[in-house]
Amino acid sequence: xxxxxxxxRSDLIVTNLCLGTMTFGSQTDEADAHSQLDYxxxxxVNFIDAAExxxxxxxxxxxxxxxxIIGRWxxxxxxxxxxxxxxxxxxxxxxxxxxxxKTLRVNREQIREAIEGSLKRLxxxxxxxxxxxxxxRNQAIFGEWRFDPSKERETTPIEEQLEALGELIKEGKIRxxxxxxxxxxxxxxxxxxxxxxxxxxxxxxQNAYNLLxxxxxxxxxxxxxRESVGLLAYSPLAFGHLTAKYLDDPQAKGRVNIYAxxxxxxxxxxxxxxxxxxxxxxxxxxxxxxxxxxxLFFVVSRPFVSSSILGASNLAQLKxxxxxxxxxxxxxxxxxxxxxxxxxxxxxxxxxx
Numbered sequence: 001x002x003x004x005x006x007x008x009r010s011d012l013i014v015t016n017l018c019l020g021t022m023t024f025g026s027q028t029d030e031a032d033a034h035s036q037l038d039y040x041x042x043x044x045v046n047f048i049d050a051a052e053x054x055x056x057x058x059x060x061x062x063x064x065x066x067x068x069i070i071g072r073w074x075x076x077x078x079x080x081x082x083x084x085x086x087x088x089x090x091x092x093x094x095x096x097x098x099x100x101x102k103t104l105r106v107n108r109e110q111i112r113e114a115i116e117g118s119l120k121r122l123x124x125x126x127x128x129x130x131x132x133x134x135x136x137r138n139q140a141i142f143g144e145w146r147f148d149p150s151k152e153r154e155t156t157p158i159e160e161q162l163e164a165l166g167e168l169i170k171e172g173k174i175r176x177x178x179x180x181x182x183x184x185x186x187x188x189x190x191x192x193x194x195x196x197x198x199x200x201x202x203x204x205x206q207n208a209y210n211l212l213x214x215x216x217x218x219x220x221x222x223x224x225x226r227e228s229v230g231l232l233a234y235s236p237l238a239f240g241h242l243t244a245k246y247l248d249d250p251q252a253k254g255r256v257n258i259y260a261x262x263x264x265x266x267x268x269x270x271x272x273x274x275x276x277x278x279x280x281x282x283x284x285x286x287x288x289x290x291x292x293x294x295x296l297f298f299v300v301s302r303p304f305v306s307s308s309i310l311g312a313s314n315l316a317q318l319k320x321x322x323x324x325x326x327x328x329x330x331x332x333x334x335x336x337x338x339x340x341x342x343x344x345x346x347x348x349x350x351x352x353x
Contacts (some may be wrong), residue, residue: 001326002044002138008230010176014083018047020311025065027313034073035315049309051087052118053211055227057264060097067121075123083128084099088114090134106136108164131178141181143267145353162199180206187255191227209233211280212352221304230306233299242295244281272351277312279344293324
């Protein structure tokens, strides 16, 4: 059953399931993407997440196409019927083609340039939640598992980032702001500076969180609870690994194999992933539920998760995922599953950080 809640300290009311769109324009063609948008919203989902760099894997040929696809759907809908989120690409990952060859930075000039581009492509006057896709500063992200001081680089002060976003809020182009792929230091700095200088306060952080990656619980959970920052959990099915389809058939059709030549799923190729997936799949099947349902039940049940982002390459997958995430599990079984999940976690801790 879908729930709605207030996102962080903002006034956004969102559903606890969010439609992720990073396949729109690559794996997912426009007709199927529009069918997914229709199905999700017709079944109560009011939250849609996009980004200027989507679809993924990112490349110059498909740049920005996800927002264009959403924009062509959105122009025929009541704008206030959905909470629309998008993101500005951060620094240090290339993709200079996104902003005319400039080295990507999250500074005042490029924040404005990025938001104007997204508004045009999305065919809307405002974005409900505008997020920094990854930090401007050096930080371990996207499967990197430790901080490397040798990679330090020039960075835009967080104060400047918040000031620029605040200007766009005053202009009515953004309703609320968030971050993504953040760590405890970043959350604390964003919230500290916002409070001390009366600048916009982040409503959320969008981080990977699933049975194979529970690093959020290693400090970020307390920080976000105390600072009233919601978690938007992405990759709840770990690139499809937690459906057990690659366990059952290593050549199964999906992102892992489609983009194997560019190592797109490197985060999930670490030692220990297969053993952990098998343990969770066995737990699910022994108790008469699918591995997909177990994985989504776990994420949706966490008290610090404001919304779980479901991304599907086709409508059939989305239907299965929404059904799995919303179908209740009997209370005694749910308690037992959570206890056994924690036991597996202690044996196979975070194999895909």
